[in-house]
Amino acid sequence: MEITVTVNGRTRTRDVEPRLLLVHLLRDELRLTGTHWGCDTSNCGACAVWLDGVPVKSCTVLAVMADGHEIRTVEGLEGPHGLDQIQISFVQCHGLQCGFCTPGMLMTARWLLDRVPDPTDEQIREAISGQTCRCTGYENIVRAIRHAAAAERDAAERGAR
């Protein structure tokens, strides 16, 4: 069936099988391979993207469920003036090693910071607890999210002055 999905601000129309998973629409049909697939069972979160502004695990969403909706993926984080602060902070805090969980972690972290600009470590850990990282032991992911929050608060204060 034909579906129209807005992905990272761009409208895309595709004729898809009703059973096609959103992660495969993104990866195989739209060639947005930044969204990864890791487990099939919604446990690892490597496939996390935003559906209408809310993180979802795209391995457990049918592409047809995204018809008429907005998707944001890791490819949509970088803006015309450069990387999003959360991307910068992941680099600055060594928040990634193999890079496979990173896109999903970034999407969840961005979502958290948009709602909770000054999260506690507990809030950060809770927010990413539906996602698995096998490399970092989470320490530097938590640190990166805290770092991004501080940088954005600093920037906001500078802007207010």
Added chain:
Amino acid sequence: MTLVDPRRDPAAAAPVPNGFGPMLRKEDGRFVRGRGRFVDDIDLPGMLHGAVLRSPYAHARIVSIDTGGALAHPKVRAVITGADLERRGMAWLPTLSHDVAAVLATDKVRYQGQEIAFVVAEDRYSARDALALIDVEYEPLAPVVDARRALDPDAPLVRDEVPGRADNHVFDWEAGDAAATDAAFAAAEHVSTCDLLYPRVHPAPLETCGIVAALDPVTDRLVVHCTTQAPHAHRTLYATLTGIPEHRIRIVAPDIGGGFGNKVALYPGYLCAVYAATITGAPVKWTEDRSENLMSTSFARDYHMHGEIAATKDGRITGLRVRVLADHGAFNGTSQPSKFPAGFFHIFTGSYAIQAAHCRVTGVYTNKAPGGVAYACSFRITEASYLVERMVDVLAFDLGLDPAQVRRKNLLRPEQFPYRCATGWVYDSGDYPRALEQALEMAEYAELRAEQAQRRAEYERTGEGALLGIGLSTFTEAVGAGPKKQMDIGGLGMADAAELSVHPDGTAELRLSCMSQGQGHETTFAQIIAHELGISPYAVNVVQGDTDRTPFGLGTYGSRSTPVSGAAAATAARRVRERAKLVAAAMLEISPADLEWEAGRWQVRGDPAAGASLAEIARAAHGSLELPDDLEGQLSGRCVYNPPNLTFPFGAYVCVVEVDPGTGQVRVRRFVAVDDCGVRINPTVVEGQIHGGLADGIGMALMEVLAFDTDGNHLGASFMDYLLPTALECPSWELGQTVTPSPHHPLGAKGIGESATVGAPAAVVNAVLDAIGVRHADMPLTPAQVWSAMRGRPLRTDLAVR
């Protein structure tokens, strides 16, 4: 100097040392943009998709396979069975451990999840659909599930295809002096014994294994993109298995989403994809799903150990003896040095001065997946370290001594290095007491013991409140395999090569045989060259993972990148530096003996203003300068590094847990890790490696297990069943360090990739058992296991309760 925009390249905009020191990673820019290139991201024109039909039974004879239904599927291009492969002599592949393993089952299936057929279709989903259209008739057989029953006279035979084979015995192997150890035990004041299971676990990298195989019709070459930690070794294996000579095979490992040993072996799915590419003429992709990964690819551990420790009454260890039953699954498919059937397990005396030690290891076949050496285990040192660290705590428990005191009494002293242990390993360097004291100080050990006593008294008075446990682990690693005279993988000596070329403008390209799976080679190895040549790491392009572009070597596993390839890179750079000296002498018309090296340039001794920078020398070496007859033009160097010995990283860990006695729930409150990996090239990367290993330790100690029911059904075949630690199970790690350089490594570095995975599980287990006052219970210490252990009935964790 170009200006770097921190919003576009935050790593390059941060401080960059011309050598060792904290530095942000060069590779991160692509990963945070979602522009990494992993195997499943590759999409070639006309590419087909493979899917594997797997056995639902642990043990069954195959009566018939009917592929007609699948072949009739409109999008299916081919269906491959064992019979097809048999005609090409490819139905069985030699393993790296003197055995063979089925590629696609022909006679019977030997574990649940074993490969039976391979479907090739036009898209992913159709390939999967067609699996359901294959009819296989099975005749179920009784399986061997419990390794402890595998050698029973009436046990079903796993490998009855081998003529004359009458049992499930794989090997017997021993190390150490049995007679001396028996004598030490006969004379001992005290002996403690304990049975310990290190259960079957799985490395479970977040990216599963996969391949894109293609035959280039123009060059007639096989091009394989694959998740491999060892591209060159794979090329040799493919050549052996397919008959295609090595020069017509190109293996490319693109970005790899974690390996941990899972991506060393060559799996049946890979060979099927290669075969499918040859018969269809199209590129074929195969990416396993998570269940396939957990059920069929290299598991880890599965060591059933019986430990005995002899000591004086005041806790001085006089002997250590261990018998191991090793469950190798249906095929002996461990990826380890071929002369070491139990890996490096015989380093089980660990960090202690134990004069008499002996181990005997018996490997058995069972109806489970093959594998056995994976999950950052340093070739079974994880099992050995767990054994000795647990036995030391059991000894302390039995003698009523403080585990820290027992360790202090028995740790090797710095003046004993280099130290030859009872089974013959020569430890290069170490200062174990210093690491232990530092860890105890960071943890505030005395205060913790006081709090523990207070909490226990409170619990005994009121029946309420969490119990506190403190667990220690003072482990020794052995990495950087290895001297190729003793160590080979499938007949290939474990040496690795590095090639360094300096371009005319003074920037450089380093080509490596090892392959990162997230360790950050592009940064660390650039820093090694920067350190040796006095240039920026950003002036060094690191090439890895492509057999067409890199020199031969055995790859990255067993924490061997820095110890072996790092030494090769440093040596190659030093050869470049020496060659640059001769070029500089010709440029300056001076004797090389009058030149000295200083921060990236050769300059005249006593006249530092006169000299030439590496860039100037490189330009001259590529230019028209008249060079001495024996000096080639250009500027390059290479090295094949054959390590003289292993390196021996070590550490002292303190884990602090709280246990809810009502539910058995464990919370890891603190984890103090003091690691010594010799010289640290990039401390930030080193700490990241440690963090990841510590999380593994918590996972294995508390959550992870591949258990089986009595029919051989795999009970951990998804992440809903095989539990991995999340951010909520992990505390904020507290790291400390000591630096004891390796005396034989050119950089003094020892390697760090697996230390924490080796050392952490024992610390966590020791802490939990310390909290509940139980002598021993096997991993994983789930709430059910802790609760049962507190009631004197610890569970057997590797088998399902019926």
